[in-house]
Amino acid sequence: MKSRWRVLENKIFVKWLSIIAIVTMILLLIFFITLLVSSWPAIKANGFGILWRKTWDPVHNNYGMLPFLVGTLITSFLALLISAPFSIAAALFLGEYYPKGAIPNIFRNVIELLAAIPSVVYGFWGLYTLAPLVSKLELKMNLPAPGVGIFTASIVLSIMLIPYSVSLIRQVISMTPVSLKEAAYALGSTRAEVITKVIIPSNISGISAGFLLSLGRALGETMAITILIGNSPEMPHNIFSPSYTMASVIANEFTEAVGDVYLSTLIEVGLLLFVVTTIINLIGRIIIKKVSY
Amino acid sequence: MVWVLTFSCLAVVFIILFYLFKMGLGSLNWALFSQGPKPVGETGGGILNAIVGSLIVVVLATIIAIPIGISAGIYLAENRGRKLSDWVALAVDVLQGIPSIVIGVVIYIWIVKPTGKFSAYSGSIALAIMMLPPIIKNTEETLILIPTTLKEASLALGASYFRTTMKILLPAGIGGIFSGCIIGVARIAGEVAPLLFTAFGNPELIFDPRKPVDTIPKVIFTYASSPYDDWHRIAWGGSLILVLFIILLNTIIKIFESRWKVQF
Numbered sequence: 001m002k003s004r005w006r007v008l009e010n011k012i013f014v015k016w017l018s019i020i021a022i023v024t025m026i027l028l029l030i031f032f033i034t035l036l037v038s039s040w041p042a043i044k045a046n047g048f049g050i051l052w053r054k055t056w057d058p059v060h061n062n063y064g065m066l067p068f069l070v071g072t073l074i075t076s077f078l079a080l081l082i083s084a085p086f087s088i089a090a091a092l093f094l095g096e097y098y099p100k101g102a103i104p105n106i107f108r109n110v111i112e113l114l115a116a117i118p119s120v121v122y123g124f125w126g127l128y129t130l131a132p133l134v135s136k137l138e139l140k141m142n143l144p145a146p147g148v149g150i151f152t153a154s155i156v157l158s159i160m161l162i163p164y165s166v167s168l169i170r171q172v173i174s175m176t177p178v179s180l181k182e183a184a185y186a187l188g189s190t191r192a193e194v195i196t197k198v199i200i201p202s203n204i205s206g207i208s209a210g211f212l213l214s215l216g217r218a219l220g221e222t223m224a225i226t227i228l229i230g231n232s233p234e235m236p237h238n239i240f241s242p243s244y245t246m247a248s249v250i251a252n253e254f255t256e257a258v259g260d261v262y263l264s265t266l267i268e269v270g271l272l273l274f275v276v277t278t279i280i281n282l283i284g285r286i287i288i289k290k291v292s293y
Numbered sequence: 294m295v296w297v298l299t300f301s302c303l304a305v306v307f308i309i310l311f312y313l314f315k316m317g318l319g320s321l322n323w324a325l326f327s328q329g330p331k332p333v334g335e336t337g338g339g340i341l342n343a344i345v346g347s348l349i350v351v352v353l354a355t356i357i358a359i360p361i362g363i364s365a366g367i368y369l370a371e372n373r374g375r376k377l378s379d380w381v382a383l384a385v386d387v388l389q390g391i392p393s394i395v396i397g398v399v400i401y402i403w404i405v406k407p408t409g410k411f412s413a414y415s416g417s418i419a420l421a422i423m424m425l426p427p428i429i430k431n432t433e434e435t436l437i438l439i440p441t442t443l444k445e446a447s448l449a450l451g452a453s454y455f456r457t458t459m460k461i462l463l464p465a466g467i468g469g470i471f472s473g474c475i476i477g478v479a480r481i482a483g484e485v486a487p488l489l490f491t492a493f494g495n496p497e498l499i500f501d502p503r504k505p506v507d508t509i510p511k512v513i514f515t516y517a518s519s520p521y522d523d524w525h526r527i528a529w530g531g532s533l534i535l536v537l538f539i540i541l542l543n544t545i546i547k548i549f550e551s552r553w554k555v556q557f
Contacts, residue, residue: 006453006455006456007453009453009455010453010454010455010456013454013455013458014454014455016364017364017365017367017368017371018368020361020364020365020368021364021365021368021369021372021377021378021381022377022381024361024365024381024384024385024388024425024429025377025380025381025384026384027384027388027422028384028387028388028391031391031395031396031399034399034402034403035395035398035399035402038402085298086298086299086301086302088298089294089295089297089298089299089302090298090299090302092295093295093296093299094299097295107299107303109547110303110306111302111303111306112543113306113310113540113543114302114305114306114309116479116536116539116540116543117309117313117483117536117539118482118483118484118485118510118513118535118536118539119483119484119485119486120483120485120510120513120514120517120532121313121483121510121513121532121535121536122309123514123517124513124517124528124529124532125309125312125313125532127517128312128316128525129312159305159309162302162305166302195295213390216390217390219392220390220391220392220393220394220395221392222392222393222394222485222486223485223486223510223514226514227514227517227518247392247394247486250394250398251394251486251489254398254401254489254490255489255490255493266398267398267402270394270395270398273392273394273395274391274392274395277390277391277392277395278387278390278391280390281386281387281389281390281391282383282387284390285383285386285387286383289383
């Protein structure tokens with residue numbers, strides 16, 4: 001009797017493991033179907049025009065998400081641009097200059113502290129410290145000076161991306177074959193030359209994948225940006241303008257959305273965000289995997 | 294050049310933490326931990342309701358995520374090289390990159406809409422999904438380090454696969470698995486986006502996971518965007534508590550990784 005139960009429990013366990021694995025695998029597909037079904041009324045009502053219409057007017061059921069698309073892309077790319085030199089430098093410092101030892105270990109832990117700070121705290125901090133500074137800068141440039149806007153959001157976002165891209169790029173850089181570097185040194189190259197002519201070119205696909213994954217994270221970042229971007233559903237005039245991102249429009253309007261089409265349209269925005277980040281992550285992960293072997 | 298840029302990264306960390314401590318330490322007092330929010334206009338009050346709410350949501354999420362995450366991790370470690378495992382591993386990696394707000398929207402459609410009300414447990418489910426990737430990966434990476442001879446010895450003694458996993462594999466890898474779970478908790482402790490339309494928020498002190506609850510990060514978000522100085526003060530206190538909690542978790546992870554590493 002007991003042994004029969006043991007055989008049974010074993011069978012159940014093996015089945016359970018496979019079921020969990022399969023559910024985990026198709027979870028993304030289930031997400032996609034859920035979002036697609038719920039946003040179907042909006043997709044039918046709005047058509048493809050939603051991608052290039054410029055007015056967002058829920059009161060008259062007139063939806064265009066071009067301002068959010070532009071706001072999201074500008075903010076994310078600007079943040080990536082600002083953080084790139086810092087990320088590469090810190091990754092080189094930790095992966096190439098001092099890969100081992102006590103002090104670099106402390107450095108690594110300090111940079112990882114940036115990942116310990118929640119998004120909403122970044123937003124709050126930016127609102128208190130950075131927004132007044134940006135506001136002063138805007139006054140000097142004779143621009144309207146709300147302090148919040150694409151520029152402020154991008155700076156804070158770039159800080160948030162640093163721990164993420166540093167750890168990805170460091171991983172890639174530390175896998176450069178030693179023989180390659182030694183060959184370059186033996187030919188009389190300086191360290192700067194080894195970095196710019198050997199390490200970075202030979203790892204270019206891995207480094208790009210690191211930035212691609214960071215971009216994916218930037219596109220979906222919500223809370224800090226919702227606090228700092230100014231939440232204005234209009235086309236931005238310059239990088240200081242208040243704007244809106246796809247994630248922050250969902251965060252702000254989802255619970256207040258009255259009417260099926262409005263809610264469904266916000267889910268459509270979420271669907272687009274999901275599809276874009278999934279594709280970016282798929283490509284990034286596949287490249288990183290190829291580079292690692 | 295590399296030095297300058299690296300040091301400016303470190304400087305940014307210190308600037309943020311310094312500011313956080315400067316603003317946060319001043320607002321830490323007993324009322325913050327022992328009282329709920331006061332009505333608009335009155336000063337004082339605290340975030341007791343949010344602390345309790347955060348605990349409920351995070352503990353529930355952990356309870357949901359741990360068995361599922363560890364099971365998937367075991368599957369990946371035991372079935373390496375199979376096509377299906379590769380796909381599962383890729384899906385886990387991609388899941389890690391899905392914006393948290395999208396997960397919130399999905400859970401809203403799954404649970405909040407059919408039940409017709411916001412609830413703490415719906416927030417927990419959203420957070421549990423976010424916890425899965427670190428738990429799965431840590432379990433997998435720990436279990437593949439355990440020598441096969443250990444497993445074979447157990448199987449040779451007639452123990453079933455289930456018993457071997459429960460009594461040999463998991464205890465041997467408990468350090469790594471546990472640190473994966475803590476990484477998961479650290480990842481979700483500061484999240485607001487998936488809770489905005491699931492756990493929603495609630496100024497009352499609630500112990501019932503079927504009701505909407507406030508969480509510390511949600512309170513920070515609400516108070517940060519308010520015009521009241523006293524609310525900002527409370528938000529700084531909440532931010533400091535939250536960041537210290539996450540740093541504590543990270544320290545525990547570091548200790549676990551150095552002391553309890555699987556070594557044979």
